Amino acid sequence: MSESVLTGARYGKDLIRIFRVVRDGEFHQVVEYNATVLLEGDIETSYTIGDNSVIVATDSIKNITYYLAKISPHILSPERFALHVGTYIVSKYAHIHRAFVTLEKLRWSRIPLSANDHPHPHSFLRDGNDRQTVEVEVDASAGKDKLSAKVTSGLTDLLVLKSTGSAFYGYIQDEYTTLVEVDDRVLSTSVDLAYTFAPLSLSSPTDDDKLDFTVPEDFALGSVWDAANVATRARDATLDIFALDDSASVQATLFKMGQRVIAENAGVESVTYNLPNKHYIPVDMKYLGVDNTTPANAEVFAPVSAPSGLISATISRK
Numbered sequence: 001m002s003e004s005v006l007t008g009a010r011y012g013k014d015l016i017r018i019f020r021v022v023r024d025g026e027f028h029q030v031v032e033y034n035a036t037v038l039l040e041g042d043i044e045t046s047y048t049i050g051d052n053s054v055i056v057a058t059d060s061i062k063n064i065t066y067y068l069a070k071i072s073p074h075i076l077s078p079e080r081f082a083l084h085v086g087t088y089i090v091s092k093y094a095h096i097h098r099a100f101v102t103l104e105k106l107r108w109s110r111i112p113l114s115a116n117d118h119p120h121p122h123s124f125l126r127d128g129n130d131r132q133t134v135e136v137e138v139d140a141s142a143g144k145d146k147l148s149a150k151v152t153s154g155l156t157d158l159l160v161l162k163s164t165g166s167a168f169y170g171y172i173q174d175e176y177t178t179l180v181e182v183d184d185r186v187l188s189t190s191v192d193l194a195y196t197f198a199p200l201s202l203s204s205p206t207d208d209d210k211l212d213f214t215v216p217e218d219f220a221l222g223s224v225w226d227a228a229n230v231a232t233r234a235r236d237a238t239l240d241i242f243a244l245d246d247s248a249s250v251q252a253t254l255f256k257m258g259q260r261v262i263a264e265n266a267g268v269e270s271v272t273y274n275l276p277n278k279h280y281i282p283v284d285m286k287y288l289g290v291d292n293t294t295p296a297n298a299e300v301f302a303p304v305s306a307p308s309g310l311i312s313a314t315i316s317r318k
């Protein structure tokens with residue numbers, strides 16, 4: 001056998017499902033997360049010589065995550081909760097140098113009652129399959145008193161469609177071209193968006209029980225400490241541009257979305273969109289003498305589940 005060496009190792013718990021209620025009398029706030037918590041550090045011997053003494057069991061990683069879901073003051077903010085989990089683990093275990101915490105936040109919105117306009121204080125509705133996403137890396141490799149963190153947030157599975165206001169023409173015509181140029185088409189995509197905040201340095205946690213970081217009081221608007229508003233603005237900007245842009249292509253519309261997220265959020269350094277082009281093909285009825293293919297007469301479409309285009313790009317602050 002030729003010689004080999006371990007060049008990377010990371011482990012932890014995936015698919016930790018968390019639901020948390022925050023009660024204020026009758027008025028409740030709820031969050032539901034799918035979490036992944038992975039660790040790196042001086043753990044090589046667990047792989048190379050079966051040395052389990054360096055392993056924090058993935059079961060314990062799950063238990064820490066649930067404990068922090070119970071006691072963390074940050075539970076309602078996915079960014080801050082992920083930072084708390086990461087900070088806690090790298091601070092508690094001397095040989096763990098990095099924590100990677102990924103959260104998906106599921107939608108639970110208050111039920112608006114039909115009798116009056118007041119949203120219900122403790123009844124909720126899954127009003128969309130899109131999920132907010134957060135990826136946090138807490139790095140203690142420079143020392144436990146010098147924690148730094150990278151935070152990337154975004155959203156996934158935001159399904160949108162527009163029935164006009166999208167064209168596609170002027171592309172390369174050669175022996176492989178069968179696509180017909182159109183000045184009007186159906187455009188649909190499932191938005192996957194990730195935006196990266198400027199790197200953070202975190203204050204070192206002191207309270208052994210909570211191992212928490214502190215949030216600066218004078219945090220800047222649009223920064224990671226303002227992440228809930230950034231998330232709302234990024235989702236709104238994406239939907240606005242999708243609806244209002246007279247789209248020349250998915251590529252051109254994507255770029256405008258990214259430009260707006262950067263312009264509106266001072267703390268966001270770069271934005272990556274992945275946009276599948278979910279094709280809706282006008283059904284050809286010429287054999288019946290019926291025109292359903294010229295853009296003005298295209299009314300019946302066959303949604304095509306595969307293949308789809310896939311357009312992606314990263315837009316960064318200059």
Ligand SMILES: O=c1[nH]c(=O)c2[nH]c(=O)[nH]c2[nH]1
Nearest residue numbers: 168179248249250251277309
């Ligand atoms: O907006 C589009 N971009 C493309 O690159 C492409 N390619 C294609 O076949 N249709 C489209 N639409």
